[in-house]
Amino acid sequence: MISFVLNGQTVQVSAAPDTPLLWVIRDHLKLKGSKFGCGMGLCGACSMLVDGESTRTCVLPLVAVAGRQVTTIEGIGNPGMLSTLQSAWVEASVPQCGYCQSGQLVSATALLSKNSNPSDEEIDNAMSGNICRCGTYPRIKKAIKQAAMDLKQGDGRLQAVAYFDPATLNTEV
Amino acid sequence: MTTSTSKNAKGIGTSRRNFIKNISLAGAGLVVGLPLTACVNASLPNKNQLALTPNALLQITNDSTINFYLPRSEMGQGTYTGLTTIVAEELDVHPSSINVMNASVHDDYTNPDYGFQVTGGSNSIRTHFLPLRHLAANARLVIRQAAAQQLNVSLTDVQTENGNIVVSGKALPYGDFADSANNLAFPEHAPLKDKSQFKYMGKNAPRLDGLSKSTGTAEFGIDVDFDGLYRAALKRCPVHGGKVKSFDDSAVRAMPGVKSVVKIHNGVAVIADYYYQAKNALVNLQVEWDLPETLAAFSSDSTASDNGKALFKTALDSNESSNAYEQGDGLGALNNAVKVIEAEYWAPYLAHATMEPMNCTARLTGKHLELWVGSQSPDLAKLTAAYYADVPKGNVTVNSTFLGGGFGRRVNTDFVAEAAAIAKESGVPVQLVWSREDDMKHDFYRPAAMVKFSVGLNSDGLIDSWVVKRAGPQIMPYTMDDLVDGMMPSFLPNAMVDGLSKAGYSLYQSLLVDHASVEGLYEDYDAPHKSSGHVTVDPGLPIGPWRSVGHSYSGFFKESMMDEVAALHNKDTVEFRLQHLKNNPKLANTLRVAAEKAGWNKPLPKGHYHGVASHASFSSFVTQIAEVSVKNNQLHIHNVVCVIDCGLAVNPDIVKAQMQSGIIYGLSAALHGEITLKGGVVQQSNFHDYPALRINESPNIDVVIIDSDDAPTGVGEPGLPPIAAAVANGIFAATGQRLRSLPLKLES
Numbered sequence: 001m002i003s004f005v006l007n008g009q010t011v012q013v014s015a016a017p018d019t020p021l022l023w024v025i026r027d028h029l030k031l032k033g034s035k036f037g038c039g040m041g042l043c044g045a046c047s048m049l050v051d052g053e054s055t056r057t058c059v060l061p062l063v064a065v066a067g068r069q070v071t072t073i074e075g076i077g078n079p080g081m082l083s084t085l086q087s088a089w090v091e092a093s094v095p096q097c098g099y100c101q102s103g104q105l106v107s108a109t110a111l112l113s114k115n116s117n118p119s120d121e122e123i124d125n126a127m128s129g130n131i132c133r134c135g136t137y138p139r140i141k142k143a144i145k146q147a148a149m150d151l152k153q154g155d156g157r158l159q160a161v162a163y164f165d166p167a168t169l170n171t172e173v
Numbered sequence: 174m175t176t177s178t179s180k181n182a183k184g185i186g187t188s189r190r191n192f193i194k195n196i197s198l199a200g201a202g203l204v205v206g207l208p209l210t211a212c213v214n215a216s217l218p219n220k221n222q223l224a225l226t227p228n229a230l231l232q233i234t235n236d237s238t239i240n241f242y243l244p245r246s247e248m249g250q251g252t253y254t255g256l257t258t259i260v261a262e263e264l265d266v267h268p269s270s271i272n273v274m275n276a277s278v279h280d281d282y283t284n285p286d287y288g289f290q291v292t293g294g295s296n297s298i299r300t301h302f303l304p305l306r307h308l309a310a311n312a313r314l315v316i317r318q319a320a321a322q323q324l325n326v327s328l329t330d331v332q333t334e335n336g337n338i339v340v341s342g343k344a345l346p347y348g349d350f351a352d353s354a355n356n357l358a359f360p361e362h363a364p365l366k367d368k369s370q371f372k373y374m375g376k377n378a379p380r381l382d383g384l385s386k387s388t389g390t391a392e393f394g395i396d397v398d399f400d401g402l403y404r405a406a407l408k409r410c411p412v413h414g415g416k417v418k419s420f421d422d423s424a425v426r427a428m429p430g431v432k433s434v435v436k437i438h439n440g441v442a443v444i445a446d447y448y449y450q451a452k453n454a455l456v457n458l459q460v461e462w463d464l465p466e467t468l469a470a471f472s473s474d475s476t477a478s479d480n481g482k483a484l485f486k487t488a489l490d491s492n493e494s495s496n497a498y499e500q501g502d503g504l505g506a507l508n509n510a511v512k513v514i515e516a517e518y519w520a521p522y523l524a525h526a527t528m529e530p531m532n533c534t535a536r537l538t539g540k541h542l543e544l545w546v547g548s549q550s551p552d553l554a555k556l557t558a559a560y561y562a563d564v565p566k567g568n569v570t571v572n573s574t575f576l577g578g579g580f581g582r583r584v585n586t587d588f589v590a591e592a593a594a595i596a597k598e599s600g601v602p603v604q605l606v607w608s609r610e611d612d613m614k615h616d617f618y619r620p621a622a623m624v625k626f627s628v629g630l631n632s633d634g635l636i637d638s639w640v641v642k643r644a645g646p647q648i649m650p651y652t653m654d655d656l657v658d659g660m661m662p663s664f665l666p667n668a669m670v671d672g673l674s675k676a677g678y679s680l681y682q683s684l685l686v687d688h689a690s691v692e693g694l695y696e697d698y699d700a701p702h703k704s705s706g707h708v709t710v711d712p713g714l715p716i717g718p719w720r721s722v723g724h725s726y727s728g729f730f731k732e733s734m735m736d737e738v739a740a741l742h743n744k745d746t747v748e749f750r751l752q753h754l755k756n757n758p759k760l761a762n763t764l765r766v767a768a769e770k771a772g773w774n775k776p777l778p779k780g781h782y783h784g785v786a787s788h789a790s791f792s793s794f795v796t797q798i799a800e801v802s803v804k805n806n807q808l809h810i811h812n813v814v815c816v817i818d819c820g821l822a823v824n825p826d827i828v829k830a831q832m833q834s835g836i837i838y839g840l841s842a843a844l845h846g847e848i849t850l851k852g853g854v855v856q857q858s859n860f861h862d863y864p865a866l867r868i869n870e871s872p873n874i875d876v877v878i879i880d881s882d883d884a885p886t887g888v889g890e891p892g893l894p895p896i897a898a899a900v901a902n903g904i905f906a907a908t909g910q911r912l913r914s915l916p917l918k919l920e921s
């Protein structure tokens with residue numbers, strides 16, 4: 001059994017230690033917000049926060065997160081309680097097909113947690129690991145800047161969900 | 174599948190689960206379809222979300238829930254928001270108060286332009302614009318009629334306001350009149366709103382699927398899950414069309430989680446508890462293949478001396494040519510020309526590389542098959558699955574999900590066929606998931622194309638004759654081969670169906686020109702004489718529709734050639750185009766507006782140059798001007814001005830998003846995209862060797878939408894065709910290099 005903290009709650013998983021974290025989250029823990037895109041850490045669709053860093057989990061073995069903090073898109077916010085970035089995403093109509101957007105939001109959350117006022121170049125550097133085939137990049141930039149402004153004014157939050165219980169999704173852990 | 178919508182950008186909307194609960198409770202009410210099915214009633218199966226075969230588009234329940242069954246597939250292009258906005262406008266409700274559901278399969282969801290339930294050709298808004306308005310306007314009228322009767326007032330005293338009937342200042346929700354409206358004859362000719370009355374159409378509004386897609390709660394095919402579902406991974410022949418000669422699964426069966434190994438029509442599948450187990454096990458599966466001879470003999474990578482182009486070049490230079498278009502005497506007029514300018518262009522095979530790899534979930538229970546799939550052609554998926562699972566066509570239920578990108582790839586149903594076959598052979602419910610490598614190596618690719626232009630000029634320096642010949646494979650035979658299995662009557666033996674689909678291929682190969690092969694090569698500019706020829710040459714790699722189809726290469730070819738002709742006698746390339754757009758006023762207008770917006774012929778920062786391209790496709794007109802620089806042999810694209818005339822923009826912000834999208838998807842292809850083969854095996858496998866444009870390469874994009882009262886036209890595809898030429902023409906302005914092959918590679 002390997003245990004780690006998922007969206008604020010300690011979980012124990014019996015999957016093989018070399019199982020990529022993405023599949024543990026998606027298929028064992030049934031949180032489907034994080035996506036499979038390439039299996040090689042090239043596209044960023046599977047990004048999750050591991051101890052606050054945006055991490056490609058399709059190539060990250062389960063054992064590597066033992067005892068660590070993992071946050072998925074479900075731990076950042078939900079439709080009834082959005083993070084400031086998610087609000088900016090909705091307002092700017094960032095998503096198109098939407099498949100890559102969980103990963104985009106995870107990387108953007110990691111960026112703003114370290115840099116409250118990123119320049120265009122800093123956004124490029126932080127977000128260039130996340131591919132979007134629909135070409136939502138201009139809106140991603142716009143939404144990150146909007147969220148940075150909203151956060152500066154003090155009424156925003158990088159994570160809307162302090163505690164997320166996967167059991168509320170009615171699934172087995 | 175269901176998705177909640179929210180009018181509140183801060184997300185205080187109905188949660189997904191509450192929403193499902195709400196519509197499950199929805200009881201009787203008014204159910205209306207297209208005029209043809211207007212007399213249906215509330216006993217239809219779409220009265221709740223669990224409905225299997227809804228046979229109508231719109232439902233208003235007696236608790237005032239308004240359900241709209243989205244007849245087209247949402248794959249990013251915005252049709253979910255666009256079509257809902259059209260309904261909302263005439264029904265007089267706020268778009269975000271409508272519950273939108275991805276439709277299953279039903280005749281009412283047929284695409285009127287094509288006769289089957291397909292999403293493609295950028296026609297969703299265009300083709301549904303009037304029918305959906307009439308549907309919603311008629312529904313609003315019948316509710317007013319019911320209210321007039323119920324409240325005993327005259328119809329003219331019954332007004333509506335955002336989902337409410339308003340009589341003498343008192344508001345009552347539509348649902349209060351749904352049951353009695355259901356007993357009235359459904360109207361057929363309710364008047365439509367005038368443009369001046371529009372509350373929602375023509376105005377910017379956030380996407381209705383933005384909330385679910387910003388919270389990871391939108392359901393894609395790959396997210397489908399239920400108790401007892403197994404995962405499958407499939408080993409296919411590396412050369413398309415190969416068959417399993419033999420296989421050895423002895424090293425596989427004992428691997429963790431492996432449930433079974435089954436052979437199907439095109440490969441061997443491993444079924445396991447979890448996907449990563451199935452995928453890992455495939456590595457140890459030994460398969461011997463019978464290879465198809467033609468494709469296995471074809472190479473186009475660096476090991477081939479001709480890069481695979483000799484096949485195309487030989488065909489292009491041959492006398493063989495099927496006439497695709499003739500106006501005047503194109504070839505004859507070349508003899509009288511003062512000057513003839515000739516050039517050849519090339520575009521490679523391309524993969525679609527949707528972000529969500531192909532997948533399909535199939536559950537066979539006795540003779541009933543249930544599918545969960547994100548498809549651009551759900552009814553064809555249904556027919557294909559029936560064939561491969563060997564069940565009657567009427568016994569297949571399709572549950573549609575959001576599509577994690579389509580771009581034409583999900584029109585084909587090969588992955589549905591595989592899932593159905595695996596479910597049948599294994600006897601368990603399975604979700605087939607393709608790896609990125611599967612996706613890159615087993616696509617229906619954008620066809621490669623080689624063209625030769627011969628442009629004759631008259632003594633005024635204007636174009637007298639425009640002659641173009643294209644050599645390359647044609648899409649239609651592959652589409653027929655992919656789809657015909659399911660479309661043939663079920664009494665025909667399978668072997669005969671296979672034979673018929675192959676017959677279609679050779680028919681096209683030798684006799685017919687698929688319009689998609691030559692579209693966009695000759696239409697836009699005025700010339701007294703035009704001729705377009707075609708010669709089919711095909712190494713055997715499967716091909717299919719790829720965002721903007723033939724226009725994806727013809728936009729580059731035609732607009733680069735136009736630039737060449739103008740540059741050859743030092744004519745201003747914008748002015749030269751305008752001289753040949755007298756019969757194409759909308760395209761001319763986009764060009765003028767773009768030139769003004771970009772500051773054409775005005776000073777640019779040092780080392781920056783403009784390139785321009787104009788192209789009409791899918792009934793829309795687009796001009797793009799790229800601002801580029803080349804430093805140390807490195808290309809930089811600083812800015813793109815894009816002007817589109819697409820008639821009325823139902824949601825201008827989504828039109829803008831689609832221009833950004835088409836440009837960025839097109840730039841991936843223009844700068845990076847190339848599929849090559851070695852011995853028939855596709856050499857690219859993932860995003861390291863088939864790169865997609867990343868945020869740091871993405872230019873600033875300024876979009877202008879021409880104000881128009883005309884009916885809406887396409888937006889999903891028309892933004893793509895001009896971009897490669899706009900950049901290439903900018904490179905010419907900057908360096909003098911005329912790049913005639915894609916992807917664009919600067920000469921060192």
